[in-house]
Amino acid sequence: MAQNINVTSPEFDYTIKIGSGLLDKIGEYVPAAPSVVITNTTVASFYGKRLSQLLPNSSVITMPDGEQYKTLETVNGLYPELVTAGLDRSGTVMALGGGVVGDTAGFVAATYMRGVRFVQIPTTLLAMVDSSVGGKVGVDLPQGKNLVGAFKQPEVVIIDPDVLATLPEREWRCGMAEVIKHGFIADEQLLQPELWDKTQAEILIARAVAVKVKIVQEDPYEKTVRAYLNLGHTFAHAIERVSQYSWPHGEAVGVGLVAAARLSYVLGLCSAELSEKVEKVVSTVGLPTRIGDLDPAELFAAMGSDKKWQAGHSRFVLLKAIGQPVIAHDVEAGVVIETLRQLKS
Ligand SMILES: NC(=O)c1ccc[n+]([C@@H]2O[C@H](COP(=O)([O-])OP(=O)(O)OC[C@H]3O[C@@H](n4cnc5c(N)ncnc54)[C@H](O)[C@@H]3O)[C@@H](O)[C@H]2O)c1
Ligand SMILES: [Zn+2]
Structure with missing residues (x-):
């Protein structure tokens, strides 16, 4: 059973859906208008084909994998691909990937045609508990991280913990860094190792997301x-x-x-x-x-x-x-x- 966490934002309210098997139901949550999925080469190799089958009317666009590609150069390369895909102002950009894809695709969604709809499908633990929630999107400059960006709220965030099965162990631990950060800020329960078992990822994610949601609602x-x-x-x-x-x-x-x-x-x-x-x-x-x-x-x-x-x-x-x-x-x-x-x- 999927859990829904509702988020109030200054622009509109949206839902974070968390549940095993949600990816296969993605068609139910994406607006009917034209849509484009932005992902990276690694995530595409695992889930690209499945997504193309689930969303036959969407184009899947890939960017290279790595923080070093969270740049304006990448963004510059993505805009013309959206034009080629026929994405107009009624369209939706979906981010399928970790925080790098989410931040970059979100910036594209915030700026392409002065902003189109945006859907987050986070595939790393870090993106599930942190970067896909709260609307901050952007890219790095050589001078520093996240120096160019925008606030762009997603229409919906779809979290399917099943995709974590392919996530390397090291990336799981990276996500745990944000989970325990949320623990120290606001929820001591998140610091209990019993809760860190991957078999209970859904519970852990929901709890960690709740900390972020509470804070961003208070101070968007x-x-x-x-x-x-x-x-x-x-x-x-x-x-x-x-x-x-x-x-x-x-x-x-x-x-x-x-x-x-x-x-x-x-x-x-x-x-x-x-x-x-x-x-x-x-x-x-x-x-x-x-x-x-x-x-x-x-x-x-x-x-x-x-x-x-x-x-x-x-x-x-x-x-x-x-x-x-x-x-x-x-x-x-x-x-x-x-x-x-x-x-x-
Ligand atoms: N916007 C925000 O509020 C916010 C918050 C926290 C972090 N961030 C940003 O998020 C970024 C870090 O995100 P990240 O840790 O997700 O890194 P990432 O996006 O680079 O993903 C980590 C690696 O995992 C791979 N991957 C993703 N999903 C996978 C899956 N299901 N199976 C196998 N491999 C998979 C990726 O291809 C990549 O190699 C940083 O740029 C950081 O600044 C943003
Ligand atoms: Zn962080």
Whole structure:
């Protein structure tokens, strides 16, 4: 039985459907007007053919696989394909894939003909619990992550946990980074390893999605509490950039959570126990807790292009306790760099 989670957004309300076997019913949820599925080469190799059969009137367009393709160049290449596919203003763009496809296709949907309808069909755990919900879409610039984007709400989000069967183990762990992030922000239950079993993915996803939905409904345009969802992300985005995206987003978030918790402790915001707990949960999931050979000073410098740092003033989401995130401004560079240095080994 599929679960429906209803989301109120400033433009319209939409439903997140979660349930085994939903992919096979996709035709029921897509508007009858022309539609185009944007996916990548890897996801197409698993599900492209099936989707073409399920949606005989839709074109399937593929982009290359990888964060390095979440760019304006890719977007530029997709627009003419939509024209060729005959997509007009009544049409729908569907994103079938992980967060990279979702963010890129969503940006295309937000801008093509000043915006067409958009449907999210996330296929990674990360995209299911995080990126497909809340309407943020966009691409990276060489100067930093997600620097060009828009808010584009989906008409519907279709989550079929069955597609996780083909997801590599490493990508599952990356998704778990966002699940535990939601746990630390707002739902301690998500931190219980008993809930992490893949056989119960549907329950885990629904619970993790619920945290994000509650926050984005309260603050759709990130004026206040939505910023809490960036816990660990100032560090993570710097790690991704400095490593030239050889670190996947989820692994960078894992270390980012550890760094944020340690910084919270150093600044006197939380107990040593909480900082240790964050590290333990991250390592139990199987995510990295150390920055390896990345240079702390270089990481700090890379944080300067974080779009949340207004006029160069640092801003971190930190933790006072589980369920109590806080925002800290103007943390001294030396303190941040020293925190990262301690994560060298
Ligand atoms: N918009 C938002 O609010 C938001 C939130 C969080 C993250 N993000 C973005 O999401 C991106 C990361 O997303 P991701 O972790 O899903 O990475 P991803 O999209 O690169 O997917 C990870 C890998 O899994 C493969 N894959 C996807 N589904 C599969 C399946 N079912 N079976 C087998 N392989 C599959 C992909 O081809 C890729 O190689 C980052 O760009 C990040 O910035 C956006
Ligand atoms: Zn993230």
